[in-house]
Amino acid sequence: MDYSQFGAMLPELIILGIFLIVFLADTFSPENGKKFLTPMTTVLMLLATVAIWIVPSCGEAVFGGMYVDGPACKAMKCVLNVGAWICMLEAAKWVESDVMYYRKGEFYELILVTLFGMYLMISARHFLLFIIGLESASLPIAALVAYNKDKYESHEAAIKYIITAVFSSAILLTGLSFVYAFSGGSLYFSDIAVQITSGEMSGLLIFALTFVLAGIGFKLSLVPMHLWTADVYQGAPTSVTAYLSVVSKGAAAFAFFIIFVQVFGQVYSAAWEWMLYAVIIATITVGNLFAMRQKNMKRFMAFSSVSQAGYIMLGVMAANQLGMASMMFYILVYVVSNLGAFAVIQMIEDRTGLVSMDDYNGLHKTNPYLAVAMTLAMFSLAGIPPFAGFFSKILIFTSVTSHQNSMALYMLVLIALINTIISLYYYLLVVKAMWISADEPKIGAFKSGKCEKVALTVCVLGIVFLGLVSYVYKYFIDSVGAETLLALN
Numbered sequence: 001m002d003y004s005q006f007g008a009m010l011p012e013l014i015i016l017g018i019f020l021i022v023f024l025a026d027t028f029s030p031e032n033g034k035k036f037l038t039p040m041t042t043v044l045m046l047l048a049t050v051a052i053w054i055v056p057s058c059g060e061a062v063f064g065g066m067y068v069d070g071p072a073c074k075a076m077k078c079v080l081n082v083g084a085w086i087c088m089l090e091a092a093k094w095v096e097s098d099v100m101y102y103r104k105g106e107f108y109e110l111i112l113v114t115l116f117g118m119y120l121m122i123s124a125r126h127f128l129l130f131i132i133g134l135e136s137a138s139l140p141i142a143a144l145v146a147y148n149k150d151k152y153e154s155h156e157a158a159i160k161y162i163i164t165a166v167f168s169s170a171i172l173l174t175g176l177s178f179v180y181a182f183s184g185g186s187l188y189f190s191d192i193a194v195q196i197t198s199g200e201m202s203g204l205l206i207f208a209l210t211f212v213l214a215g216i217g218f219k220l221s222l223v224p225m226h227l228w229t230a231d232v233y234q235g236a237p238t239s240v241t242a243y244l245s246v247v248s249k250g251a252a253a254f255a256f257f258i259i260f261v262q263v264f265g266q267v268y269s270a271a272w273e274w275m276l277y278a279v280i281i282a283t284i285t286v287g288n289l290f291a292m293r294q295k296n297m298k299r300f301m302a303f304s305s306v307s308q309a310g311y312i313m314l315g316v317m318a319a320n321q322l323g324m325a326s327m328m329f330y331i332l333v334y335v336v337s338n339l340g341a342f343a344v345i346q347m348i349e350d351r352t353g354l355v356s357m358d359d360y361n362g363l364h365k366t367n368p369y370l371a372v373a374m375t376l377a378m379f380s381l382a383g384i385p386p387f388a389g390f391f392s393k394i395l396i397f398t399s400v401t402s403h404q405n406s407m408a409l410y411m412l413v414l415i416a417l418i419n420t421i422i423s424l425y426y427y428l429l430v431v432k433a434m435w436i437s438a439d440e441p442k443i444g445a446f447k448s449g450k451c452e453k454v455a456l457t458v459c460v461l462g463i464v465f466l467g468l469v470s471y472v473y474k475y476f477i478d479s480v481g482a483e484t485l486l487a488l489n
Contacts, residue, residue, distance in 0.1 A: 008057075008060065008062045008068075009067065009069065010055060010057075011052045011074065011077045012116060012123075014048045014051060015048065015115055018041070018045065018048060018112055019109060019113065022037070022044075022105060022108050023105070023109055025037060025040065026105025034101070034102070034104070034105070035096075037104055037105055038088075038095060038096065038104065038108075038451070041108045042085065042088050042089060045081065045084060045088060046085055049081035049082060049085060052074060052077055052078055052081065053074070053078045057069045057070055057071055057074045061125060064126075065125055065126070065188060065190065066125060066128070066188075067120075067123050067124065067125065067126075068125050069123050071478070071479040072324065072476075072479045072480045073123050074479070075328060075476060075479040075480075076254045076331075077119055077122060079250060079331055079335065080118055080247050080251055081115070082332070083243070083247040083250065083335040084111060084115055084243065084247055086343075086455050086458060086459065087111070087242050087243040088108065089452065089458075090239055090339065090342065090346055090451075090452060090455045091239035091346075092449060092451035092452065093346075093347075093449045093451070093452055094239055095107055095239075097350075099150070107144070110140040110141075110143055110144050111140075114136070114137045114138075114140045114141055114144075114247075114248070115137075116137075117134065117135070117136025117138070117140075118247070118251035119133070120132060120136065121133035121134055121137060121252070121254075121255040122251060122255060122258075124255070125188065125189045125190070127179070127187040127189075130255065131169075131172075131173070131176075134169070137248065137251065138165050138169070138219075139165075141240075141244060142158050142165065144236070144240040144244075145157050145158040145161050145232060145237075145244075146158030147240060148237050151235075153234065154235050154237065156231070156235055157231055157233075157235025157236050158232075160232055161228060164218060164227075164228040168215050168225065169215065171211050171214050171215045172211065172212060172214070172215020173215075174211050175207075175209070175210070175211025175212040175214070176212065178207055178208035178211065179192060179205075179208045179212070179263075182195065182196075182202070182204055182205055182208060183195040189258075189263045193266065196263075196264065196266050196267060197266045205267065206271050210275065212259070213260075213272065213276075213279070216252060216256050216259070217279065219248060219252035220249055220253060220256065221249070221283075221305060221309050222283045222310070222313070223279065223286045223287070223306065223310075224282070226283070226286070226287075226309075229302045229303075229305065229306055230290075230294075230299045230302040232244070232302075233245065233299065233301065234299050238298065238342060238345055238346040238349055241342065242346070245301065245305045245342070247335075249305065249309060249312070249331075250331040250334075250335065253312045253313070253315075253327060253331060254327075254328070256316060257315065257316050257327060260272055260319075261316070261319050261324075273317070276313060276316065276317055277317075277412060280313050280314065280317065280412065281310075281415055282310075283306060283307065283309055283310035283313070284310035284311065284415070284416055284419045285415075285419055286306065286307075287303050287304065287305075287306030287308070287309070287310065288307050288419050288422045288423050288426070290306075291303035291306075291307065291423070292425065294357075295358060296355055296356060296357075297355050297356065297357055297360075297430075298345065298355060300426070300430075301338070304381060305338065307419070308338075310419075311330065311393065311416065312327060312331060314396050314397070314399070314412070314416065315328075315330065315399060315400075317400050317412065318399040318400050318402070320399070320402075321477075321480045322402060323396075323399040325476040325479075325480045326392075326395040326396040326399040326476075327399075328479075328480070329392055329396075329476050330392040330393075330395070332472070333380065333389055333391075333392040333462070333463075333467070334381075334392070335462075336388070336458070336459045336463055337388065337389055337459070337462075337463055338381065339455070340374075340376065340377035340380075340460060343452060343455050343456045343459060344370045344374045344456070347446075347452055348360075351443075351446045354442060354443060357429065357430060357433055358433065358439075358442075359442045359443060360430065360433040361440075361441065362437055362438075362439055362440060362441035362442075363441060364434050364435050365441050366441045366444055366445040367443065367445060369448075370448075370456075371434045371435065372460075373459070373460050374431075374434060375431050375434065376460055376463045376464070377459070378427040378428070378430050379427075380463045381423075382420070382424050382428070383420050384424070386467065386468070387463050388463050388465075388466035388467035389467075390467060391468075392466075393420065395473065397416065397417070400412065401413055
């Protein structure tokens with residue numbers, strides 16, 4: 001075996017290195033040394049993100065073609081790192097509390113293990129490696145969801161998550177077994193694509209596609225595989241909910257794009273195009289309708305994330321390089337917008353225990369900075385100009401309509417636009433509560449922690465400037481254009 005191939009896995013090796021450092025520091029440091037664990041981990045994560053971004057990728061397939069770390073993969077891993085870093089900053093106050101102090105090392109270790117699994121999902125070009133990455137990312141999340149061991153809701157959420165994860169994995173593996181049989185006994189993406197190109201459309205292939213879509217759709221909370229989302233988001237610790245809503249979703253979306261475009265791209269119009277039409281429309285619409293009914297802020301954000309997953313999937317519908325670049329930019333904007341909202345939710349919950357939308361009435365009177373940050377996050381998620389969410393939606397709509405002159409695609413974008421208008425209603429409900437409600441504030445003034453301030457400031461700056469700084473989108477375009485192994489249309 002040529003061990004030099006491991007040099008191509010630099011991002012994974014960096015994450016494993018940070019994991020070992022955190023594990024050893026947590027295990028062997030004295031009691032007073034644990035106070036340095038949080039700043040050490042956050043600094044290492046920031047340095048890792050810079051290192052992955054700066055160091056050029058090899059761009060070659062290694063381990064027999066099972067793994068590749070091209071420019072697009074590297075860019076997506078940087079996005080996930082940014083999301084994980086912000087989540088760690090937001091969780092700093094929580095993990096330093098008396099209840100969590102002696103378990104904070106385990107929290108960071110589980111986050112790093114899930115991140116390692118997501119890296120494998122992104123770089124996998126063989127379904128065996130993809131499944132290893134998927135399970136490495138999914139199982140530790142169940143432990144994170146159950147982290148509030150003294151709360152029944154956290155246990156219930158973890159049970160629901162693990163049960164649905166097991167069933168979704170079973171469905172995905174069933175679909176892959178059909179793909180394995182159809183392809184003549186190979187799990188390589190390229191081999192399967194060749195077999196599909198040379199063969200005829202069959203019921204077995206459509207059946208396999210349906211199962212694969214259902215299995216990966218669980219990770220993305222696509223309708224009707226979304227039923228776990230609200231209960232898990234509500235019961236899990238808010239830091240875990242924030243991580244689950246953006247980082248996990250981003251990795252799954254990128255892997256979904258690679259699998260459906262590279263492996264099944266030749267049967268786009270004959271098979272999975274119409275599957276995704278139905279799934280995307282249902283996901284955006286159902287997410288919007290149920291978000292309107294929520295008063296609990298974590299359940300509200302859960303159904304918001306369901307709707308946002310539908311918009312992310314529009315990039316897959318484009319099935320080209322522009323679609324991938326737009327999807328990656330959308331995920332980055334979604335990271336800063338969603339985590340900005342969760343930062344405010346967590347700060348308020350940690351100090352007061354309040355999580356209802358009605359509790360936010362008059363927030364601008366006592367905590368104006370939090371009210372402004374939450375307002376910007378809601379505006380960005382709704383796609384109101386001139387914030388980053390507006391540009392991300394414009395770009396992803398453009399990528400879909402540029403694919404081909406199809407009336408069905410134009411109708412899909414029209415339905416998505418109508419749903420964007422509907423989403424304005426429930427996003428502005430939060431803004432109305434904070435700025436217009438005449439009720440006396442239930443949340444008193446309080447000071448935020450330093451790490452929380454940094455996380456919220458990064459999110460606010462991202463919301464304001466990401467859509468205006470063209471370099472970011474150009475970076476994604478260049479990264480996808482330099483990717484030689486995507487085999488995009």
